[in-house]
Amino acid sequence: MSIDKKLLNIILVFLLIVIISSGILFKNFFTSFSQVGELEKYYYNFNSYNDLSSDILLMTINLQDYISYSEGEYLDIYFKHSSLAIKKELELLNSASLDNKQEILDMIEMTKSYISFVDKEVIPVIKSNEYSTEDLKSLHLRNKVFSQELTEKLRATTSANHIRFDHYFQGTIIKMNGNIMLLLVILLSALIILPWFMFKTFHPFLSHCFYLDKLAHYNKFASIFVDNKGYIKHINNSAKELFGILPSSIQDRNIQDIPGLFPHLQSITQPLLQVLLQDKEISKYRISYALDGRNIDLSVDYSPIMILNKSAGAMLVAVVTDTQKDKPLLLDTLEKERKRISIEIHDWIGRYMSTIIHSLDYILRLNKNANIKGELLDSLLDLRSHCQTAAIEMRGIMNDIHPYLIDKVGLISALESYVLTFEKLNKIKVYILYQDRALRIKKKDEIIIYRIIQEGLSNITKHAKATEVDISFTVLNDLLKIEIQDNGGTDGDFVAGKGLWGMKERASLIGGEISFGQNDSGFCVTLTVPIMPGGQLNE
Structure with a gap:
């Protein structure tokens, strides 16, 4: 410019x-x-x-x-x-x-x-x-x-x-x-x-820089900028999510310090030194690296940044290869198959189980006047109790496989039904807080939000000593903010695992962002989802 x-x-x-x-x-x-x-x-x-x-x-x-x-x-x-x-x-x-x-x-x-x-x-x-x-x-x-x-x-x-x-x-x-x-x-x-003269002179240059900065920040491609001395000066949101790092932990660090701090980024950031020294672009550099037990294939472009014919630094732009882009379709197919299995269980095993329970109830009522006693009565009552327990557990399994209530009455009602079973099994009180039961989100996004909340509650039972959980829904402008807050305390250091990674993956499929952290009372998961045009009113 x-x-x-x-x-x-x-x-x-x-x-x-x-x-x-x-x-x-x-x-x-x-x-x-x-x-x-x-x-x-x-x-x-x-x-x-x-x-x-x-x-x-x-x-x-x-x-x-x-x-x-x-x-x-x-x-x-x-x-x-x-x-x-x-x-x-x-x-x-x-x-x-x-x-x-x-x-x-x-x-x-x-x-x-x-x-x-x-x-x-x-x-x-x-x-x-x-x-x-x-x-x-x-x-x-x-x-x-x-x-x-x-x-x-x-x-x-x-x-x-x-x-x-x-x-x-x-x-x-x-x-x-x-x-x-x-x-x-x-x-x-x-x-x-x-x-006026300054505006005429510098406006094109400043506009160019401003829009490039905005483009780098909001671009879906991961980008990292280093100055001409090799210090990292900018990392956008996409890079933060893709590489699993916080900007504050890598900001103003030299590229040569990266192997010691973030070993998994060494192969990604190392070519930046070559670009700084030679002022030559490296295009479509293929890298595969491991993060949280998964392999991610990337295509990375490295470009020198020149201002007034002088080197100002270098930038890398990383793109997930096509093998990673089939995840939304794969997840959608998986949810459809889960739904089919849930319906099969309900229509066949559920129907037979219901018939057995009704038959036992009929036998007990029919022989009530005969005054059946002893081992036969106890066996019939135990059989009836086992069948009833099996039916309840079967509904829980069906709900885990696919929450059928979402299709009928919406996300909030499906969660309330799931929470009832969760509270009985885990002895943890769950409060669902909302301003309006009607959420303007797409039907296909509801199941993903449900799975994220389900995973969040599962993590609480595994890792927290909580007795209460608050799930709050807040609408801010065009965003739906969902917070899962427990009272399990702040003992120990927070380390992200595969469960949290899976929640991040699901959130990214619906254009959302998710963050984790500890506060005064316990652990908090915050999910932010855009309310997209075309979202339906679900009550």
Whole structure:
């Protein structure tokens, strides 16, 4: 699968644009912190100039009132605001830059001259009470001149600060914002266009990989993938079932470790090394291997996996040969023959057995008035009991050979009948749990499910110390989930045998999956069967 190099070059250009734009934006972002600090400084100065203007105004007004009325409260207010004015001017001096420091120094000197005028001329004259009207007019006039000079000086200093702020804002902030907006437009445009080019470039490749992965996972053929270093990276469900292994036990294992871990897989996985070394395909490699006492014939294909002309690993795909594909037909034929034998037993041996029992009942009723006693009566009663026991066992054998109730009343009812006999013979209580007696499964699938449950119960009697068994039927979407759970405890390690293998074989014939395992209470068998279109309602 190739990638369009022209589109790839375009993607690289857009990625370069995104990286450069992002870098410049980050630089402006960090620069903006210092610019925000500068703006805060200007804002603080504006407030300080406003406060200073208010203090100077109140300082001169209250001195004017003190000159006019000679009352001490006006002098106190003057002292307060003159002190605040000097304090504000010193704060402005400390925060001033080199270009406006002299303006603030001049403002401080003018304020000190005004305070000196008050201390040396105004206060002594007023407190002496030896002043004329001309003296007051002179003081008023000089206070007015000082007030105008201070106000004009403050206005000029404030105006200069405004001009510097406007120059900074226009030359720095607005310019920076314009650059940021331009970079954002470029970046957003690149980010919008880039995914489209990436989609056009990598979509065929990713789709190819995605669908290959899905195909490998759900394919009915067993497949195993190893990387270019020989480590197993993927094993699908079919391989798990065919080779009798759990993915977790083989995942990330090297092929060279397989003979020690899974000896039966050595002949299957060994050719993968040759494929990795030579990058050559091996087709229709015939292998026969043993698993759980059975021989399985396989046809295996080994293929190197190449990405961008480089080895990415190798894959094996194993197919069961045609000799294994006749099992559904063989099992169907076997069930038909079992059904025929069951009917023969019922129609011939069952009929004769029923006749014998009825005849014995007739003889016992006929001779009831004759008061038969002794060995003859005991023999007749024993014969009748033996015949009745034989008839019950014969029905059990018939049910084992072929559960005739399935054909008449369905799977659930057939199981309930079988469970009654099972409980009596094995002293194990069985509970059948279901949401609905009607199961939408095909008639031919019911007998296979019945056999799996039958084998599960048989395994419990052989291997578990159980007193209770739960058989639950649950319908989830288009799946029927059947769980066989016993309370036999978790003593000992679980080892799959031929019985469990046979259950797996039967489940695969109807497209189902089966799993085994131990939990807190005992052993659990879980069978999942698809509810196929055309399934019948069986009640």
